[in-house]
Amino acid sequence: MTTIKDVAKLAGVAVSTASYALNGKQKISEETRRKVFEAAKKLNYQKNGFASDLKSKSTKTIALILSDLSGPYYSQLIQGVQDVSYENGYNLVACSSFGGYNSTAVKFLMEKRVDGTIVFAHNIENDLLVQAAHESFPIIALDRSIESDHIVSIEVDNEQGGYLATKHLVELGHKHIAYVSGPVTTHDNILRFKGYQRALKEHNLPYKSKWNISGNFTREGGYNAAKLLISQKDLPSAVFFANDEMALGGLRAFKEKGIEVPKDISVIGFDDIQLAEYTRPSLTTIRQPKYEMGALAAHILYQLLKGEETENFYKLSTELIIRESTKILT
Amino acid sequence: MTTIKDVAKLAGVAVSTASYALNGKQKISEETRRKVFEAAKKLNYQKNGFASDLKSKSTKTIALILSDLSGPYYSQLIQGVQDVSYENGYNLVACSSFGGYNSTAVKFLMEKRVDGTIVFAHNIENDLLVQAAHESFPIIALDRSIESDHIVSIEVDNEQGGYLATKHLVELGHKHIAYVSGPVTTHDNILRFKGYQRALKEHNLPYKSKWNISGNFTREGGYNAAKLLISQKDLPSAVFFANDEMALGGLRAFKEKGIEVPKDISVIGFDDIQLAEYTRPSLTTIRQPKYEMGALAAHILYQLLKGEETENFYKLSTELIIRESTKILT
DNA sequence: TAAATGTATCGAAACGATTCAATAACGTAA
DNA sequence: TTACGTTATTGAATCGTTTCGATACATTTA
Numbered sequence: 001m002t003t004i005k006d007v008a009k010l011a012g013v014a015v016s017t018a019s020y021a022l023n024g025k026q027k028i029s030e031e032t033r034r035k036v037f038e039a040a041k042k043l044n045y046q047k048n049g050f051a052s053d054l055k056s057k058s059t060k061t062i063a064l065i066l067s068d069l070s071g072p073y074y075s076q077l078i079q080g081v082q083d084v085s086y087e088n089g090y091n092l093v094a095c096s097s098f099g100g101y102n103s104t105a106v107k108f109l110m111e112k113r114v115d116g117t118i119v120f121a122h123n124i125e126n127d128l129l130v131q132a133a134h135e136s137f138p139i140i141a142l143d144r145s146i147e148s149d150h151i152v153s154i155e156v157d158n159e160q161g162g163y164l165a166t167k168h169l170v171e172l173g174h175k176h177i178a179y180v181s182g183p184v185t186t187h188d189n190i191l192r193f194k195g196y197q198r199a200l201k202e203h204n205l206p207y208k209s210k211w212n213i214s215g216n217f218t219r220e221g222g223y224n225a226a227k228l229l230i231s232q233k234d235l236p237s238a239v240f241f242a243n244d245e246m247a248l249g250g251l252r253a254f255k256e257k258g259i260e261v262p263k264d265i266s267v268i269g270f271d272d273i274q275l276a277e278y279t280r281p282s283l284t285t286i287r288q289p290k291y292e293m294g295a296l297a298a299h300i301l302y303q304l305l306k307g308e309e310t311e312n313f314y315k316l317s318t319e320l321i322i323r324e325s326t327k328i329l330t
Numbered sequence: 331m332t333t334i335k336d337v338a339k340l341a342g343v344a345v346s347t348a349s350y351a352l353n354g355k356q357k358i359s360e361e362t363r364r365k366v367f368e369a370a371k372k373l374n375y376q377k378n379g380f381a382s383d384l385k386s387k388s389t390k391t392i393a394l395i396l397s398d399l400s401g402p403y404y405s406q407l408i409q410g411v412q413d414v415s416y417e418n419g420y421n422l423v424a425c426s427s428f429g430g431y432n433s434t435a436v437k438f439l440m441e442k443r444v445d446g447t448i449v450f451a452h453n454i455e456n457d458l459l460v461q462a463a464h465e466s467f468p469i470i471a472l473d474r475s476i477e478s479d480h481i482v483s484i485e486v487d488n489e490q491g492g493y494l495a496t497k498h499l500v501e502l503g504h505k506h507i508a509y510v511s512g513p514v515t516t517h518d519n520i521l522r523f524k525g526y527q528r529a530l531k532e533h534n535l536p537y538k539s540k541w542n543i544s545g546n547f548t549r550e551g552g553y554n555a556a557k558l559l560i561s562q563k564d565l566p567s568a569v570f571f572a573n574d575e576m577a578l579g580g581l582r583a584f585k586e587k588g589i590e591v592p593k594d595i596s597v598i599g600f601d602d603i604q605l606a607e608y609t610r611p612s613l614t615t616i617r618q619p620k621y622e623m624g625a626l627a628a629h630i631l632y633q634l635l636k637g638e639e640t641e642n643f644y645k646l647s648t649e650l651i652i653r654e655s656t657k658i659l660t
Numbered sequence: 661t662a663a664a665t666g667t668a669t670c671g672a673a674a675c676g677a678t679t680c681a682a683t684a685a686c687g688t689a690a
Numbered sequence: 691t692t693a694c695g696t697t698a699t700t701g702a703a704t705c706g707t708t709t710c711g712a713t714a715c716a717t718t719t720a
Binding site: 343344345346347350356357358359362381383384385386387 | 667668669670671672674675676677
């Protein structure tokens with residue numbers, strides 16, 4: 001590989017001069033600048049990014065860490081981050097935390113290969129983030145709440161979302177509302193469930209534990225949960241699936257058993273994934289402001305990188321999207 | 331930030347000893363190893379990735395360059411790349427070529443911030459790839475064909491796909507088959523169109539230019555193209571949309587005008603995007619082997635990085651997926 | 661006991677850029 | 691002519707690692 005040394009030699013100038021010329025940083029005569037660029041072109045010179053970063057201690061790049069790079073779920077979030085990064089003239093790379101401690105994500109976090117990062121990956125523990133964060137390496141943690149210097153947390157108000165979903169069903173006249181949960185220990189699930197309970201209580205509806213079924217946040221899980229509900233004696237008149245994927249599985253299960261949605265049973269999901277609008281019936285759900293979340297995260301990160309002050313906790317609210325899968329109880 | 335120097339000092343050993351201990355590379359006594367790790371932990375030492383990369387000239391990381399990070403379209407491709415990368419113990423980062431010459435992608439390409447790269451982004455020109463590729467920096471170019479050292483091209487057989495789609499319609503008895511094209515200059519579109527023409531010719535069907543409408547590969551474009559077809563006098567009995575997005579737009583246009591698919595008109599797409607199976611009617615289409623493409627690309631890249639020989643051109647074939655949007659002409 | 665062998669540790673050079681402080685070159689004012 | 695200011699150029703130090711070759715010391719072998 002050709003280095004700046006080679007360029008300098010060919011151009012007949014000092015290495016430092018070549019560097020100044022190439023970066024346009026200091027007064028360099030038109031004449032030598034030309035010579036340097038000519039030499040660089042002739043040698044097909046390209047600077048070594050590492051060497052440059054090492055010296056200048058800045059990469060003008062941030063990383064977005066996701067638990068799964070390939071998830072269509074993230075698409076809008078990424079868009080938000082991307083747009084704001086572009087505006088700020090920063091580079092963006094995405095990497096996955098798949099593989100836990102050996103993952104690309106952890107490598108980027110620990111070895112500071114970027115100027116800062118946005119983390120949306122629950123398989124990375126809080127401790128690790130706390131350890132990695134630093135004055136010169138701010139971290140934005142999405143969908144969790146961490147109390148630590150140089151870390152800003154952004155959460156969607158899952159409790160409010162759970163409440164909204166349940167309230168919608170209640171207002172349609174439903175009194176028997178099942179809740180299909182995600183993994184019971186997850187932050188998201190706990191809060192959504194809390195919102196569900198709050199709405200029930202507020203409307204004086206009893207909570208029945210037999211209507212709380214675990215679905216694991218997967219399509220398959222939702223399918224099985226719905227099957228289980230059906231096989232129990234009295235079917236509720238509405239089901240709140242704690243995410244859309246599970247709701248999709250649920251819709252399939254109901255269809256297979258000849259139970260019509262929304263005629264026989266109302267279904268509501270959570271997330272508003274892209275597919276939600278294309279299912280038959282289309283899915284009523286709680287929209288998470290994903291684009292906004294990404295944009296906000298990036299925005300705050302750039303503020304921190306500029307040394308500005310910010311809050312260290314933000315909460316975004318959700319929105320009820322009414323489609324065809326819920327209707328008034330007759 | 332604390333450096334290895336600090337660690338060495340605290341542990342009372344030489345810098346080189348600390349490095350050996352931390353990396354487990356050379357014989358180091360249990361005693362000093364312990365001292366070094368203790369010091370590192372106490373100081374919360376984390377190595378500087380740049381410095382390390384600079385010296386060792388390898389990052390154990392590859393980049394996947396996409397024209398749009400957020401596109402759900404890429405999901406399976408990414409999955410393929412990710413799986414193979416994980417098997418090979420390499421790190422993967424994804425970056426976008428949005429922004430052209432100022433994009434993150436170009437920075438990664440030119441400054442060699444990774445060991446090699448897979449490029450699936452048409453807004454990066456061949457010349458740039460040729461310039462960036464190097465013995466120590468192999469590039470896999472997807473969906474285009476480049477003749478150059480250290481670049482391997484992988485293409486989906488678009489011509490065959492176009493042929494397959496058209497043949498399917500012909501075999502269903504259709505004689506009047508429209509083609510809704512993408513941007514006319516794009517590689518993909520040209521080949522798909524070629525396949526369409528070959529199938530027509532092979533079955534002695536005439537090609538009518540009024541049935542070749544431009545749809546720009548977008549949903550909106552497909553919608554407008556379908557509208558245009560409808561407003562022309564004689565409607566064809568089948569339409570081949572050069573991608574699924576346009577087909578989606580087309581379906582909407584037909585529905586709005588009360589033209590039933592597939593009763594009144596058959597529709598076929600190209601790509602087999604995730605939504606294709608959820609539209610009403612679900613979409614008959616040509617599946618591109620995206621996962622396989624990603625996996626193959628990664629596989630070849632790792633072969634090159636190991637210094638092994640490979641072909642420098644690969645072609646993958648497509649598959650007809652029959653769903654509800656096409657039927658026998660009655 | 662001296663020589664040979666082996667092991668753990670160390671010092672210094674290197675990677676390829678950036679940047680500070682020093683110098684050279686040159687025109688201008690005194 | 692000398693002194694000075696300005697501007698373009700340079701040499702050398704530096705960033706934080708890795709790694710080569712040297713060294714010191716302990717152990718085995720002849």
